Each structure stands twice: as structure tokens, then as C-alpha cells.
Amino acid sequence: MGDYPSRSVDTDAGGPGATDGRDWAAGSGVSPSSPGHPPLGGGGALPKKSRFSTESGFRALSTAAGAMVLVIIVAIAIFLVSKAMPALQENTENFLTYKRWFPNDANPNFGIAALAFGTVLSSVLALLMAVPVALGIALFLSHYAPKRLATPLGFTIDLLAAVPSVVFGLWGRDVLLSPVRDFSEWLNKYFGWIPLFGGNGPFGRSVLLGSLVLAIMVLPIITSLSREVFQQTPGMNEEAALALGATKWEMIRTAVLPYGRPGVIAAVMLGLGRALGETIALALTLSATFDISFNLIESGGNTIAANIANTFAEANDTGRGALIASGLVLFAITLVVNMAARVIIYRRREFRDNAA
């Protein structure tokens, strides 16, 4: 998982040994200081800084490449807004509170309420299922498993992250569906009095199935980041806890978990960001309804991203604009979640650098 910050990165100190302003020292070597100039530490005869050199060109090129990231993020916001505005102006209902989605009508009416609700519900449910398991695996890999087992298992978990979402979606729809349907019927029979498991069916292609698939997909992200944090627990803290007579679990609870808490929170939020934006797996497993309902097992459920994939093909101009507007909302939500996660990670890094 190369895209996670590692312990080796220090934001303020910069790269080891890299200094700026080297271009004036280019070439030339040591030459005797010429008469007329005061000898400035042996550098008096160095060539003058030229205004356009390869050095400044290369620097400008790499700076531009770095700035490109900011440009892209700003451009995403600008272009999404510019294409969403016309559709939003034609909308005859309130975009934020209306539940239905008919942007292709003669008088378009569409709103994001049900979609946003479904997105949050399925993501939160997925995290509720994935986080305990992910933390368990992370602890297993960092503190319980023998090294011979931990390396291949960690590798396997990383491979799980590489499997494309469409494959998980297909698997969820073709393989996981019937056990989930049986389970749903069972839940409905014995726990139907709880509103979450009520309803008269049909069951199966429900929020439960979608969030199960989502949970499997966010599991590796949360696992690999939490494992990294758990492994960084200072050995002295662990040994101190053990020396005071703590059992292994007490050591983990008093030394490892408190130390790793900010990292775990950040990992969970990154997982949330992934779950919120997941498209194809949910388009394949949910059955795309436009209701706000807490029923988890009846066929139904929808998310912003799945709705874009499902309805894009038959969208007209306004329909496209409406989908882009919903994508803009998704972009804003994931941006906030990701930024919050990164702020937590950055703070944590400062703390760690100071403590080290």
C-alpha cells in the first residue's frame, strides 16, 4: 500500500540533505579568485547565475507538476459546478430535500435526499461490520501472529485491496446473494418485530447485501493502516506494561490501542471515504429504489454513486447535469471526510516526531 504516509516522511525537515539554491554552484569547480574581486570564500570566480538555465527550467517544470494536483482539484470543482448549475436551475423541486429522481421529465424534478441517506446508511453499516474485524486482523498481524504467518497473511490482505470493485460486485450478486437472502428471511421470521428487520419481502438485494460487500472492500484499507500504526508502538511502552504484570491483552489495551487511536480513527475515515464513493459494487448489489427507510433486509437501497452508474445511460442533457450535481455533493462529502482524516494523520505525525 504505497499511498499511505510512512514513518519516514517528515514534513518540515524536507528531504535528507537536499538543499535549495544550488544552481549558482553549478560547474566550474575551484578556480583561483580573479583580481579585482575580493575572494569570497573561494567562490568569487563562480559563474554568474544565468536567468534561463536547465536548472531553473527543471525546477519550474517540477513545480508545475506539483501544482498540477491543486489545479486538478480546483478544476474538478469548477467544471462540476458549471455543468450542474443549468440542471439545478431547471429543477422544479428542492434538490437537497426531495426524494425522487426524474431529471429527464419535461419539467425535471429530482432531489438527493434519498440517495444521500442511502449512501450514508450503507457506508456506516459497512464500517460497523468492517472496523472490528479489521482491527482484529491488524492486531493479529502486529502482535499475535508468528512472523512466518504474518507476512503471507498481510500480503493476502493487500491483494484483497487490489481486486477490482466490479469483481466484488459480481461476486456479491451471484454468490453472496442467496446466503444473505436466507439470512434475511431468518432475521425477518424471528426478529421481524425490530423495524430494521421488518417488512414483507422480497428480501436479498438489500442494504445488508450492499454493505456486506462494501465491508469486505474497505477491510484491507483499514487493516493495513491500523497495522502500521500498531507496529509503531514504542517497544518500551509495551515492555513496561508487561513488566508491571499485564497480560497480553492488558498490554494491548493500555499501550498499543491508546498509542494507535488517532491512526485508527484516520484509517476508519479513509475507509469511510472509500465506502462513500464506491460505485459499481453497489450498482450491482442494490436494487435502486428512492425511499428513505431504515429497513436493512428488504430489497431496496441506493447511493449517489450507484445511481450515477445506473441512470447515466438514459440521461438527457438535464439528466446528465442532475447526475453531475449529485456527483458534486459526493465530491464535497468525500473531500471533507478525507481532509479530516489527513489532518488527524498529520497532527499525529508531529506528535510522533516530537516524541521521538
Add this chain to the structure above:
Amino acid sequence: MSVLEREASVGMTPEHIRSQRLPLVVNIGIGVLALVLSAVLVLSTGIGNWVLVVVLGVVLYLVGLLAAATRVEGRRSARNRLWRSLVYAACVLAVLPLASVVWTLVSKGAARFDGDFFLTSMNNIGARDENGGAYHAIVGTLEQVGIAALLAIPLGVLGAIYLVEYGRGKFALTVRFFVDVMTGIPSIVAGLFVLAFWVLIVSPWFNNGVPRFSGFAAALALTVLMLPTIVRSTEEMLRLVPGPLREGAYALGVPQWKTILRVVLPTALPGIITGIMLAIARAAGETAPVLLVAGGAPFINFDPFLGNQSSLALFVYQQAGDASKYAQPRAWTAALTLVALVLILTIAAKLLARRNRLSR
């Protein structure tokens, strides 16, 4: 407290310094007992099948273990046992879906894993035709990912060079922060961005004012997704290059740009390639952006700039939604091909990373 009290009541003889342990036989016995009890409970009342027997059995085993261990070893040790069992259970729980995915892929995907599948397209294949293949989709994936790599690799590596070698102050920090944030942008949003920017605004300029889907648009969306991953992994690798290497080059009078290109980059190269391969593997599996901007096509289209194109991931999605009974085997075989491609890239990248001299 109970441990201390018990310790205090007996003399500190060598037998009592170590606390008593729960014998393994008792442990296994509790397990068998729990399973039998749960089977009797569940099957006699008829409230569930074998799955419930196993689940209830595990729960009963954990409760029984906790009770027995509390009696023999004390409360703290019993908790320790309970949590260890839970951690192990989490691991088993996570490996199950992966095993199931792999098994299903191989068993369902093998049916159509033949020459026909790799050498024909879906052109003129109707609902009653059982042949048809993914040649066009493979071509599309290779072209789109290739173009995306051509765009994202130089940009990403240069961006990382900026962050490590040149970037100072607030601006560099901002760039770093937003590279991290950008890794979390949903792929569908990247697709919508390219749809709004390229397909709806730029492409009409070249096409008499009519928006046009193309493989190149998909490549642009994949570029947006690959860029932050490449910047982050390259940056990490560049930071691992020892400072004295750079200083040695500077001391010989080598200008900084040449030091970067000739000394720093070659040293970090294996790691950089690993990161790039992981980014490519991830991009190859993306469906949503391709669905939005490449349009999808049943025929072979070699020109990424002109006309609709498909991709393997999109092919899987489309075949999965197809009503024809021959579509599902095609979807699974395409999924198997896609996973094989992605996993080969990933595993190769990880093996390469292991040979890397600059390891953390």
C-alpha cells in the same frame, strides 16, 4: 484482586509462583460440548440450519471458555484468552470472502476461458449466441491504461521530485496535503469531471459541436486517479535516497537537476516502478470512469481518440447486466482475466519491492 488474594492465602512455593493454566483437553472439551449443545438446541427447535449451529457454537464456546478460565486461571487471564480467540476469529472471518472470491472466479470463469474469448469481440453477437469474446475490451483496457500511464508517470514523478527536492514552505505543504486528499477522490467523481470537462466541453470543438465519447477521455479519468498514487509512492522512495549520495554529487560540482536525474532517480528506481505498477493495477480495474466517458462498444476500436471504446472492467459490468444466459459466463471469464492481470501486476510489483535496496 482475586488473584492477589489467592496468592496471599497460599505460601510462595515454586508450584504457586506460576498461576495454574487451563489444560488443553478442557479447552477442546468445551469446544466439542458447545458445538453439541448448539446443535441440539438449534436442530431440535428448528430455528436454523448448520450455519446457526456453528455461529451459536462459537458463541457458546467463548462463553464457556471465559467461565472455565475465570475459575481456573482468574479473571484477567480469562479475558486475555477471550480476546485472543476473538482476534483469531477476525482473521478467519477475513480470509473466508477472499477464498470464496478466488474459488468462484476460477470455477465460474474457466467455462469460457478459451481462444474464442480472447480472439473475438462482441460485434453482431445476439442474445442467443453463445460465443463472443473480450478482444475489444482487452484492447481498450491496454490502450486506456497505457495512455493514462504515459500521462501520469512523468507528471507524478516530477511532482514527487518537486515535493522532495525543491518544495519548501506553505505551498509545498499544501500540495502534499492535497495529494493525500486526492487519493481519496471517488473514481466516479473523476469520471464526472472528465465528462464535464473533456466530453461535454472540449470534444465538441473537434467534432462539429457534438460531444463524443472516446478511450482517450477514459485515459484522462484514469490519469486523475493514478496521479496521486504515483506522487505519494515516488515521494516516499525519493526520501529514502541517502543524503550523502546527493551531497557527493554536489561536491563534484554536479548541478542539482543532473544530480536528481542521474543519481537520485536511478537509486530510487525499483521502488518508483513498484509504485507505478500498483497504480496501473488499480487503474486497470476501474469501471465507473470508463462507463461514463468511454461509452462502451461491442466492436473492436483501435483508435482511442475516435469513437466509443470498451474496457475489461466495463465489459464485466455490461455482461453482468445482460439478460442472455450466455452473458454470465462471459462476465465471469472477463472478471477472471481482469483479476489475473491486476494480481500479476500487483504481485510482480511487490516482488520487485522486496529486491529493493532502499527498504524502510
